[in-house]
Amino acid sequence: xxxxxxxxxxxxxxxxxxxxxxxxxxxxxxxxxxxxxxxxxxxxxxxxxxxxxxxxxxxxxxxxxxxxxxxxxxxxxxxxxxxxxxxxxxxxxxxxxxxxxxxxxxxxxxxxxxxxxxxxxxxxxxxxxxxxxxxxxxxxxxxxxxxxxxxxxxxxxxxxxxxxxxxxxxxxxxxxxxxxxxxxxxxxxxxxxxxxxxxxxxxxxxxx
Amino acid sequence: xxxxxxxxxxxxxxxxxxxxxxxxxxxxxxxxxxxxxxxxxxxxxxxxxxxxxxxxxxxxxxxxxxxxxxxxxxxxxxxxxxxxxxxxxxxxxxxxxxxxxxxxxxxxxxxxxxxxxxxxxxxxxxxxxxxxxxxxxxxxxxxxxxxxxxxxxxxxxxxxxxxxxxxxxxxxxxxxxxxxxxxxxxxxxxxxxxxxxxxxxxxxxxxxxxxxxxxxxxxxxxxxxxxxxxxxxxxxxxxxxxxxxxxxxxxxxxxxxxxxxxxxxxxxxxxxxxxxxxxxxxxxxxxxxxxxxxxxxxxxxxxxxxxxxxxxxxxxxxxxxxxxxxxxxxxxxxxxxxxxxxxxxxxxxxxxxxxxxxxxxxxxxxxxxxxxxxxxxxxxxxxxxxxxxxxxxxxxxxxxxxxxxxxxxxxxxxxxxxxxxxxxxxxxxxx
Amino acid sequence: xxxxxxxxxxxxxxxxxxxxxxxxxxxxxxxxxxxxxxxxxxxxxxxxxxxxxxxxxxxxxxxxxxxxxxxxxxxxxxxxxxxxxxxxxxxxxxxxxxxxxxxxxxxxxxxxxxxxxxxxxxxxxxxxxxxxxxxxxxxxxxxxxxxxxxxxxxxxxxxxxxxxxxxxxxxxxxxxxxxxxxxxxxxxxxxxxxxxxxxxxxxxxxxxxxxxxxxxxxxxxxxxxxxxxxxxxxxxxxxxxxxxxxxxxxxxxxxxxxxxxxxxxxxxxxxxxxxxxxxxxxxxxxxxxxxxxxxxxxxxxxxxxx
Ligand code: NA
Ligand code: NA
Numbered sequence: 001x002x003x004x005x006x007x008x009x010x011x012x013x014x015x016x017x018x019x020x021x022x023x024x025x026x027x028x029x030x031x032x033x034x035x036x037x038x039x040x041x042x043x044x045x046x047x048x049x050x051x052x053x054x055x056x057x058x059x060x061x062x063x064x065x066x067x068x069x070x071x072x073x074x075x076x077x078x079x080x081x082x083x084x085x086x087x088x089x090x091x092x093x094x095x096x097x098x099x100x101x102x103x104x105x106x107x108x109x110x111x112x113x114x115x116x117x118x119x120x121x122x123x124x125x126x127x128x129x130x131x132x133x134x135x136x137x138x139x140x141x142x143x144x145x146x147x148x149x150x151x152x153x154x155x156x157x158x159x160x161x162x163x164x165x166x167x168x169x170x171x172x173x174x175x176x177x178x179x180x181x182x183x184x185x186x187x188x189x190x191x192x193x194x195x196x197x198x199x200x201x202x203x204x205x206x207x208x
Numbered sequence: 209x210x211x212x213x214x215x216x217x218x219x220x221x222x223x224x225x226x227x228x229x230x231x232x233x234x235x236x237x238x239x240x241x242x243x244x245x246x247x248x249x250x251x252x253x254x255x256x257x258x259x260x261x262x263x264x265x266x267x268x269x270x271x272x273x274x275x276x277x278x279x280x281x282x283x284x285x286x287x288x289x290x291x292x293x294x295x296x297x298x299x300x301x302x303x304x305x306x307x308x309x310x311x312x313x314x315x316x317x318x319x320x321x322x323x324x325x326x327x328x329x330x331x332x333x334x335x336x337x338x339x340x341x342x343x344x345x346x347x348x349x350x351x352x353x354x355x356x357x358x359x360x361x362x363x364x365x366x367x368x369x370x371x372x373x374x375x376x377x378x379x380x381x382x383x384x385x386x387x388x389x390x391x392x393x394x395x396x397x398x399x400x401x402x403x404x405x406x407x408x409x410x411x412x413x414x415x416x417x418x419x420x421x422x423x424x425x426x427x428x429x430x431x432x433x434x435x436x437x438x439x440x441x442x443x444x445x446x447x448x449x450x451x452x453x454x455x456x457x458x459x460x461x462x463x464x465x466x467x468x469x470x471x472x473x474x475x476x477x478x479x480x481x482x483x484x485x486x487x488x489x490x491x492x493x494x495x496x497x498x499x500x501x502x503x504x505x506x507x508x509x510x511x512x513x514x515x516x517x518x519x520x521x522x523x524x525x526x527x528x529x530x531x532x533x534x535x536x537x538x539x540x541x542x543x544x545x546x547x548x549x550x551x552x553x554x555x556x557x558x559x560x561x562x563x564x565x566x567x568x569x570x571x572x573x574x575x576x577x578x579x580x581x582x583x584x585x586x587x588x589x590x591x592x593x594x595x596x597x598x599x600x601x602x603x604x605x606x607x608x609x610x611x612x613x614x615x616x617x618x619x620x621x622x623x624x625x626x627x628x629x630x631x632x633x634x635x636x637x638x639x
Numbered sequence: 640x641x642x643x644x645x646x647x648x649x650x651x652x653x654x655x656x657x658x659x660x661x662x663x664x665x666x667x668x669x670x671x672x673x674x675x676x677x678x679x680x681x682x683x684x685x686x687x688x689x690x691x692x693x694x695x696x697x698x699x700x701x702x703x704x705x706x707x708x709x710x711x712x713x714x715x716x717x718x719x720x721x722x723x724x725x726x727x728x729x730x731x732x733x734x735x736x737x738x739x740x741x742x743x744x745x746x747x748x749x750x751x752x753x754x755x756x757x758x759x760x761x762x763x764x765x766x767x768x769x770x771x772x773x774x775x776x777x778x779x780x781x782x783x784x785x786x787x788x789x790x791x792x793x794x795x796x797x798x799x800x801x802x803x804x805x806x807x808x809x810x811x812x813x814x815x816x817x818x819x820x821x822x823x824x825x826x827x828x829x830x831x832x833x834x835x836x837x838x839x840x841x842x843x844x845x846x847x848x849x850x851x852x853x854x855x856x857x858x859x860x861x862x863x864x865x866x867x868x869x870x871x872x873x874x875x876x877x878x879x880x881x882x883x884x885x886x887x888x889x890x891x892x893x894x895x896x897x898x899x900x901x902x903x904x905x906x907x908x909x910x911x912x913x914x915x916x917x918x919x920x921x922x923x924x925x926x927x928x929x930x931x932x933x934x935x936x937x938x939x940x941x942x943x944x945x
Contacts, residue, residue, distance in 0.1 A: 088482065124250075129251075139751065140692065141711060154255050443817075446813070503645070557653065
């Protein structure tokens, strides 16, 4: 999902550019916050799982709430992390055909892919919200020891959908002003860089 | 027939290059809308699929993988394996297979295995003169051992659905897993002799060198002992093993390697979250797609057809394996297990097929699913860490598709390979 | 068929309740003159157990079957059958469907968006399993890690100084095998079908709790059905309620024999022994249940008078 640089000129374009880049900063901050929550949730889950093993052996006190809570956190980790993964181009697609397209073809493919994510985001927001509303109305509590109102945890579905939908929308706007779709590459890129640094074979497929 | 049309439709959509989670979600959502006039309980399904304690093991294993990469634990593990194999033709390839096998005994996931070993092994293999595609193929395939060699997330899921002994399933995967590792290693030798000519070899390692290699990788080698041993000797459950393993890897990086700070912890956690978000969003999309297939009673139709034709055990197994192979091209492992097992189980029990044996056949077939295009999670993993064109990776895995098919046929023809061990350790019945 | 009744449940196809539902599907077809087709989605194919409530309330499937204790905190009064040594008397179980207590729970279910149409008695024989030594006296529980059942029932284990631990059903087998937990509690037929005998040496069979699976439908769908169709489904449901009693009893008897054949050392509790356990384990749970509110207290009274 890359788009070639395609600068637009003129005073109106300059304003539009400034607006898009400003919006981009806001979306970037939102995505970062969501990802920070995910990362903290993962570290917390790790700590809780180890803690519960420890409590069982050291004090013979199994912790009945840990399983429920880490299950909930997993939902948040995934849905809140999806937007940041989106901005960094980590959501994979089948590029068997699109990798053979020319510059224009790739731009169209990128727009199409981003539109699909926006639609999926709308699905998640609309249907996720309905799920939340229903659970709240029926008074559904989580099954297990915590017995918390399940709609609180289910909120991750519409919120996550809104975030990754927004990230995709931002990608479309960035294409419109001729910027890269993928902002900066994630962790996978570090490994990729390591691979490329040691890639002796200039004909190799390691680069892009 | 409807089923084939739907699969073809999904395939066409995915080929347009949109993110897989979005493709599956949109296709599933559109089908739901067409069949029942609303979006179904999409939110409920996504939430229910993700809210699962057993699945927590996967981000924890991913975190462990990232800690092992950043803390350079994998490097020592890999170096140790290479010290033992470096004089052999294709020695660096064999070392990659061994490293995959050891890591498979730590991790319950094939993606985590390919991710962890790939980041270290691919540059090294290329450095030693392999074509990149050969390195991609070997790591993608070697990584698939992660779900066959215990512990295994998908086996847990399968055991839950069929109510068969998860312990027996784990034990049943061991010998076939080692057999496949051996086949992959032998292929490395053949490849070095006849195909990838000019791959560098080193002098046979001396005894002191071997001792040094083992000492340097001692802590990494203790991880599978901790994870598998801890599970078998009853210290913790499968999910807890992932947590304890991740914590142990973290401690080794911080205390022994002394190269791991708060920044590294943060980056490893963020990286694990991104990997998990990517994987589980596909799981979410696949669950929407799978749910609508279930509601359209597609699996029942297939089983109905199979029973109608009045076929025997072997034919049934071959057909089931063919179906899963085809599904495996388009869907990821967890969805395949969730979609097919409940409909295949009644026929299986009717024909007297042992669910543990079928479970092992299923896992080998799912290993194939991980590396067959267009949707193969290990292909994507290699792509994520190398940014190589998909076509290069797909070319690299072709020999391993045939090797896995051969392995599948061997375990199908000689059930004892899978069943001898569990039959002696557990009361799993006839096979 | 003019109407489709999609029915979701979580049971494997071999479970006696799953088979009862297969027969119910045939009975519905016959009783309604093939005007209703029951499409069964078993083994969590369509929805997981905990999702069935929302799925039926939202009309995503027309019907579902779940256990009474799955209502957990959402409808805590549904735990009444699972109170220790409270509803395990066969006479009480037989009189329950159609009783005032049942109607009270049905009204509560309707408030939660689903209409109940059948109570399928599933078990009253529980088995406490262990490996090191059998659990015969209540003092044998002291310090033992046992798989918890629900927030409410776990009070019973705490009362005998055991430590309840939670884990998904699928992990229990391995946890018992390896000693992550020391004791398991399940109904006898599940003890056999889940192969607990492979990993547990001892089992104490006791009428600890009863479990009902119950069948409920989407109220708006139900109300739109023609009267004769509704009556046909109700006849099939009533038949299932009756037939399942004998099936459950036979399944439990058979499971006890099968477990013994597999080499498990079973201790079948006498009535006196059961009284001792009841005295230790029932009061705290009953107290916590009554404390839920007036309706819970009333329900206890209604069932005591069944
Ligand atoms: Na594994
Ligand atoms: Na595939």
